[in-house]
Amino acid sequence: MASDWREALMKKHKKLFFHKGNPTFIGGIACGEGWRPLIETLCEYIQFNIDNNDDMQGKIVRIKEKLAGLRFYYEDGSQRAYDAINFATALSYHICEMCGAWVDKSAHDPKAVWKLTLCKTCEAERVTAHVHKLMEVARRQKKKRKCGTP
Numbered sequence: 001m002a003s004d005w006r007e008a009l010m011k012k013h014k015k016l017f018f019h020k021g022n023p024t025f026i027g028g029i030a031c032g033e034g035w036r037p038l039i040e041t042l043c044e045y046i047q048f049n050i051d052n053n054d055d056m057q058g059k060i061v062r063i064k065e066k067l068a069g070l071r072f073y074y075e076d077g078s079q080r081a082y083d084a085i086n087f088a089t090a091l092s093y094h095i096c097e098m099c100g101a102w103v104d105k106s107a108h109d110p111k112a113v114w115k116l117t118l119c120k121t122c123e124a125e126r127v128t129a130h131v132h133k134l135m136e137v138a139r140r141q142k143k144k145r146k147c148g149t150p
């Protein structure tokens, strides 16, 4: 199942996700698997600095995609952790959220911000899937009309 990597990640980083002072975690990681290495590396880096460099044990509140970028909501952490999160967010605008491929796009294109960050292949698959969905809806409506449903 596609959600397995998310569960595995949360289990691996219990201190970040289920820290005793973390009743605020809104379960789940709401983004595609393409960003998995980015999120995993971020969790490892943050926890390493907590365990070895006296950083404060912060807590992850939520991880999701918003306006084509990674949003990694983290509370009570160190400046080092927030710097790393900002860098990962900047990188996420260049990594396909579905497959992890590098995406060549201008981070400063205002139109690009409203779309998902996808490589050309994943974008094409998404468009194809969307067209199929529309065709299916049209087929069903046609069927309905034939049956005499208003």
Ligand SMILES: [Zn+2]
Pocket (backbone or CB within 6 Å): 096, 097, 098, 099, 100, 101, 118, 119, 120, 121, 122, 123
């Ligand atoms: Zn892709």
